[in-house]
Amino acid sequence: MAWKCWLKIALLCFVSLVSVVLGTTDSGDYAVLDEFRRGLSNPELLRWPTNSKDPCGPPQWPHIFCSGSRVTQIQVQDLGLSGPLPHDFNKLAMLSNIGLQRNKFTGNLPSFNGLSNLQYAYLGGNQFDTIPTDFFVGLSSLQVLTLENNPLNQSTGWTLPPDLAHSAQLMNLSLSHCNLVGPLPEFLGSMKSLTVLKLSYNNLIGGIPVSYSGLPLQILWLNNQEGPGLTGSIEIITNMTLLNDVWLHENQFSGLIPDSISALSLLTRLWLNNNRLVGPVPESLINMSQLQSLRLDDNMLVGTVPKLSISNFTYAGNSFCQNTPGVPCSAEVTALLDFLKDVNYPTRLSDSWFGNDPCTSSWLGISCSNNNVSVINLPNYQLNGTISESLGALDSLVYVLLGGNNLAGPIPDNMSSLKSLKMLNLSFNNISPPVPRFPTSVKVLLDGNKLLQNPPSPGSPPGVGLPGVSPPSTDSPTPPNQPSSSGNGTKSSRKLNILVIVVPTVVGASVVFVAILLLFFCWKSKTNVFVAPNSTTTQPSKATNQDNPHKLVAKNVVNSSTSTSGFQSIASSGTGSTHAIDSGNLTIPVQVLRSATGNFALDNVLGRGGFGVVYKGELHDGTMIAVKRMESSVLSNKALDEFHSEIAVLSKVRHRNLVSILGYSAEDNERLLVYAYMQQGALSKHLFQWKQLELEPLSWKKRLNIALDVARGLEYLHNLAHQSFIHRDLKSSNILLGDDYRAKISDFGLVKLAPDGKQSVVTRLAGTFGYLAPEYAVTGKITTKVDVFSFGVVLMELLTGMMALDEERPEESHYLASWFCHMKTDKEKLRSIIDPSIAITDETFEGVPVIADLAAHCAAREPHQRPEMGHAVNVLASLVEKWMPINDDQEEYLGIDFHQPLLQMVKGWQAADGTTDVCSASLNDSKGSIPARPAGFAESFKSSDGR
Ligand SMILES: *[C@@H]1O[C@H](CO)[C@@H](O)[C@H](O)[C@H]1NC(C)=O
Ligand SMILES: *[C@@H]1O[C@H](CO)[C@@H](O)[C@H](O)[C@H]1NC(C)=O
Ligand SMILES: *[C@@H]1O[C@H](CO)[C@@H](O)[C@H](O)[C@H]1NC(C)=O
Ligand SMILES: *[C@@H]1O[C@H](CO)[C@@H](O)[C@H](O)[C@H]1NC(C)=O
Ligand SMILES: *[C@@H]1O[C@H](CO)[C@@H](O)[C@H](O)[C@H]1NC(C)=O
Numbered sequence: 001m002a003w004k005c006w007l008k009i010a011l012l013c014f015v016s017l018v019s020v021v022l023g024t025t026d027s028g029d030y031a032v033l034d035e036f037r038r039g040l041s042n043p044e045l046l047r048w049p050t051n052s053k054d055p056c057g058p059p060q061w062p063h064i065f066c067s068g069s070r071v072t073q074i075q076v077q078d079l080g081l082s083g084p085l086p087h088d089f090n091k092l093a094m095l096s097n098i099g100l101q102r103n104k105f106t107g108n109l110p111s112f113n114g115l116s117n118l119q120y121a122y123l124g125g126n127q128f129d130t131i132p133t134d135f136f137v138g139l140s141s142l143q144v145l146t147l148e149n150n151p152l153n154q155s156t157g158w159t160l161p162p163d164l165a166h167s168a169q170l171m172n173l174s175l176s177h178c179n180l181v182g183p184l185p186e187f188l189g190s191m192k193s194l195t196v197l198k199l200s201y202n203n204l205i206g207g208i209p210v211s212y213s214g215l216p217l218q219i220l221w222l223n224n225q226e227g228p229g230l231t232g233s234i235e236i237i238t239n240m241t242l243l244n245d246v247w248l249h250e251n252q253f254s255g256l257i258p259d260s261i262s263a264l265s266l267l268t269r270l271w272l273n274n275n276r277l278v279g280p281v282p283e284s285l286i287n288m289s290q291l292q293s294l295r296l297d298d299n300m301l302v303g304t305v306p307k308l309s310i311s312n313f314t315y316a317g318n319s320f321c322q323n324t325p326g327v328p329c330s331a332e333v334t335a336l337l338d339f340l341k342d343v344n345y346p347t348r349l350s351d352s353w354f355g356n357d358p359c360t361s362s363w364l365g366i367s368c369s370n371n372n373v374s375v376i377n378l379p380n381y382q383l384n385g386t387i388s389e390s391l392g393a394l395d396s397l398v399y400v401l402l403g404g405n406n407l408a409g410p411i412p413d414n415m416s417s418l419k420s421l422k423m424l425n426l427s428f429n430n431i432s433p434p435v436p437r438f439p440t441s442v443k444v445l446l447d448g449n450k451l452l453q454n455p456p457s458p459g460s461p462p463g464v465g466l467p468g469v470s471p472p473s474t475d476s477p478t479p480p481n482q483p484s485s486s487g488n489g490t491k492s493s494r495k496l497n498i499l500v501i502v503v504p505t506v507v508g509a510s511v512v513f514v515a516i517l518l519l520f521f522c523w524k525s526k527t528n529v530f531v532a533p534n535s536t537t538t539q540p541s542k543a544t545n546q547d548n549p550h551k552l553v554a555k556n557v558v559n560s561s562t563s564t565s566g567f568q569s570i571a572s573s574g575t576g577s578t579h580a581i582d583s584g585n586l587t588i589p590v591q592v593l594r595s596a597t598g599n600f601a602l603d604n605v606l607g608r609g610g611f612g613v614v615y616k617g618e619l620h621d622g623t624m625i626a627v628k629r630m631e632s633s634v635l636s637n638k639a640l641d642e643f644h645s646e647i648a649v650l651s652k653v654r655h656r657n658l659v660s661i662l663g664y665s666a667e668d669n670e671r672l673l674v675y676a677y678m679q680q681g682a683l684s685k686h687l688f689q690w691k692q693l694e695l696e697p698l699s700w701k702k703r704l705n706i707a708l709d710v711a712r713g714l715e716y717l718h719n720l721a722h723q724s725f726i727h728r729d730l731k732s733s734n735i736l737l738g739d740d741y742r743a744k745i746s747d748f749g750l751v752k753l754a755p756d757g758k759q760s761v762v763t764r765l766a767g768t769f770g771y772l773a774p775e776y777a778v779t780g781k782i783t784t785k786v787d788v789f790s791f792g793v794v795l796m797e798l799l800t801g802m803m804a805l806d807e808e809r810p811e812e813s814h815y816l817a818s819w820f821c822h823m824k825t826d827k828e829k830l831r832s833i834i835d836p837s838i839a840i841t842d843e844t845f846e847g848v849p850v851i852a853d854l855a856a857h858c859a860a861r862e863p864h865q866r867p868e869m870g871h872a873v874n875v876l877a878s879l880v881e882k883w884m885p886i887n888d889d890q891e892e893y894l895g896i897d898f899h900q901p902l903l904q905m906v907k908g909w910q911a912a913d914g915t916t917d918v919c920s921a922s923l924n925d926s927k928g929s930i931p932a933r934p935a936g937f938a939e940s941f942k943s944s945d946g947r
Contacts, residue, residue: 025056028091029071033064040083046076070094077101077122085110093117101125101146109152113137124148124174133161142167146174148198157181157203165190172196176221180204184222184230186211200224200247207232213239223247223271234272238263249273249295254347257301259284266290273297273314278345280337281306281315297877300350302337304328316880317712319354330356331393332373336366338390339376343383343407354656369621372396374420380404387412387426395419403427403445411435416442588663590670593617593627600629607682607733616677624677625662629670643671649725649748657713659736659746678744680737683794687732687801690837697837700844702741703798707851708876709743710735714791715869717745718784726782730790731771731804732797770805770815775863785863789817791872792858796820799851801835817859824852847879
């Protein structure tokens with residue numbers, strides 16, 4: 001037997017001899033690995049022997065696995081390697097599994113073209129900056145490909161080449177955060193093995209392709225598309241019956257949450273927040289017992305918040321009628337929501353019809369009388385669908401004005417028995433017979449409905465236009481102006497190409513009432529030419545204006561691109577107007593405002609703003625308004641600019657956290673702006689003067705909500721679809737509180753349109769000391785980050801109850817911003833400056849440090865260190881909905897939590913424990929107790945013309 005043993009030993013010796021001298025590894029594979037190692041700046045981390053040319057060994061090199069002489073795996077994840085990959089990487093022809101994730105690889109990603117054995121490719125979390133077009137060719141065995149978190153083709157973006165369609169076994173495709181652009185690739189719908197698709201944080205647009213129906217997806221992440229985001233319905237996901245985890249948040253998805261969502265019996269997490277979804281939350285969701293986490297916040301959902309037995313259910317920022325799950329809406333609201341349903345939930349209405357009281361929350365198109373809905377005024381709203389029977393239950397209705405829409409179907413029978421109805425205008429729709437018999441007291445306008453050749457409406461001759469409306473008595477609700485049916489036919493011809501000012505209807509109706517009264521007067525005295533809405537009259541006639549500058553023209557306008565309003569009056573500006581107002585008109589005669597404010601009585605002064613005094617007023621119908629009156633002594637060009645700027649801006653923006661303008665006057669030396677009245681007044685009052693004014697101090701909850709409201713308003717201002725506005729004068733006295741303590745930002749006189757791109761513009765210094773960002777004070781350069789700074793200061797005020805600038809305080813604390821940053825580095829010090837009127841509870845205990853960090857982050861010295869407002873919204877929203885425990889359930893999928901930058905950042909802050917936060921780091925060159933202010937900061941205060 002011994003010879004056999006000897007033979008074995010000899011063989012072994014030979015084999016090892018061969019391997020030492022020649023190596024068993026394929027020389028091409030070795031060459032690639034060698035080039036790989038040489039390219040790295042830190043190859044020592046690999047611990048590859050420098051004297052061996054035989055990666056396959058024995059001994060095998062660390063991180064390398066072979067089959068025979070060929071390299072099959074490279075596993076170097078999380079080693080911190082930095083450098084490029086060799087360009088001929090695809091010569092490793094037998095490679096089946098490669099793990100390069102979470103290193104610092106840079107440069108071009110080499111082509112993987114032809115790696116037909118490759119099954120698993122983990123390349124995420126690196127710094128690869130280009131991907132070649134032929135990367136995906138011939139990857140016929142590919143099952144997993146992750147490229148997420150690489151700055152691939154950043155400047156141009158890239159689209160997924162269809163070559164990938166040939167990887168028929170692909171199960172997991174993770175391309176989040178890697179600059180994909182364009183629509184979702186249609187061809188992915190043909191990949192019948194795909195179970196994980198993660199495309200978050202790209203720049204994808206368009207809808208989810210129909211071809212995706214029936215994909216065996218378990219995880220679908222399409223959230224947080226930068227740019228315009230994904231659009232269209234989410235209905236198709238209900239056909240992906242294996243779905244377990246769905247992230248569609250932070251996009252522009254619209255339409256309903258489909259009832260059939262309950263077909264997804266494996267779904268455990270559904271995040272739909274921050275989209276444009278409308279309609280109610282489907283009942284069927286309630287029965288999805290396997291669902292563990294549901295996020296619906298910041299959509300336009302209406303109706304009742306469902307009572308779900310899920311702990312992780314968020315729904316703030318919608319149009320629900322109640323905040324409490326399970327509490328039903330009032331009968332009136334239910335009826336109006338049924339109406340909304342039958343016109344397919346148009347977004348403008350879904351957005352504005354929130355809360356449980358149509359009469360106080362300025363619902364678009366709704367006016368009230370004695371706290372009951374009396375007017376539905378939605379002419380030319382491009383409404384489609386049918387008229388709901390539910391209107392027949394609203395006995396308080398007096399005027400139903402739906403002319404110039406696209407409504408089909410018959411008029412519900414029960415509408416003919418509405419007790420108070422005086423007018424039903426359905427002209428220029430597509431109403432079909434039969435028409436119910438209305439009492440003669442009701443004016444029914446039905447012309448322009450081609451299915452009703454002979455409108456059998458008693459007592460209402462067709463073609464009755466506005467002059468036929470009899471002026472209402474003072475105690476009956478005021479009829480808004482009508483879409484005139486004497487005009488010429490088509491809806492488009494009635495569209496006027498001017499900007500439209502938002503008219504919340506309660507007051508809007510009164511404003512128009514005034515216009516109508518005047519019109520009526522003019523009509524009677526035969527000095528006026530009534531101009532029918534017609535495409536030829538896009539502006540009040542010049543000749544007429546010269547003849548008589550007070551002549552009024554009332555008409556309906558709708559502007560499809562900017563429109564948020566159904567009606568308004570257009571009047572020539574007053575005689576004394578030196579600055580033309582281009583942005584559409586909503587003038588109110590000074591006389592009306594004079595009587596509303598008791599001739600600007602001192603008793604009615606609400607406050608003093610930048611260029612004038614704000615008065616409380618009450619219109620004849622009881623509507624409360626706030627009137628800002630410019631002092632005639634300051635009618636400088638600058639002040640006039642602010643006046644016009646405010647009208648121009650407010651006519652373009654509309655958001656529930658920005659005050660809305662109701663109208664203005666510009667006659668002779670009067671310049672007046674009219675806003676909805678905010679019952680609780682300025683935030684500053686509640687923070688700094690609550691004792692004198694005998695108010696309740698603001699609770700922590702209210703403060704958080706206010707902060708979130710303000711953040712949302714600013715975010716909106718900064719991120720309008722095509723433009724970005726900078727407020728420039730955010731401060732607590734410009735933040736107004738409604739009866740419910742919801743906040744709105746006001747005072748838009750200094751708002752600037754941000755230039756395209758993100759560069760800054762140099763402007764005249766304006767704003768308020770204490771809130772001014774340092775770079776702005778010094779250089780006059782503004783970006784949206786100027787507002788972020790001011791917001792940081794407001795947060796500090798909310799936390800401390802101290803004013804942004806107070807010369808009465810000891811010198812080091814004159815400026816809250818710099819002092820706060822200094823104090824917050826130390827927990828004890830931070831505690832000592834928290835507003836003593838905030839009760840310390842578990843909630844505040846957890847929230848205070850987060851808000852303090854956010855405040856400091858926002859008020860960081862360098863603009864680039866400050867976050868975008870969206871970040872602040874996220875931080876605040878998560879607090880408002882109770883503090884979410886940081887237990888990364890994301891980690892179950894990937895190990896790295898890149899989808900939750902918020903949580904990561906918060907974690908980072910908590911770890912740093914105040915020692916390295918942005919705001920103190922930027923100021924820590926001052927060793928003493930007073931952080932240095934930037935050079936020139938103080939001087940710029942003195943030399944400027946601020947207020
Ligand atoms: C990425 O950019 C490079 C260089 O600009 C270009 O050659 C390549 O085709 C781009 N990749 C894709 C997939 O479009
Ligand atoms: C969803 O599946 C149903 C039944 O399989 C099918 O009728 C429907 O067309 C699918 N929907 C889409 C959008 O493909
Ligand atoms: C839901 O929240 C609880 C704590 O409130 C947490 O433990 C759990 O992991 C969360 N579940 C999901 C699916 O997010
Ligand atoms: C009907 O109106 C809804 C809501 O505005 C809109 O989404 C939908 O596209 C419209 N449908 C048609 C056929 O115009
Ligand atoms: C209606 O249109 C016709 C031409 O199409 C025009 O001559 C006429 O003046 C218009 N009528 C009104 C009231 O605008």
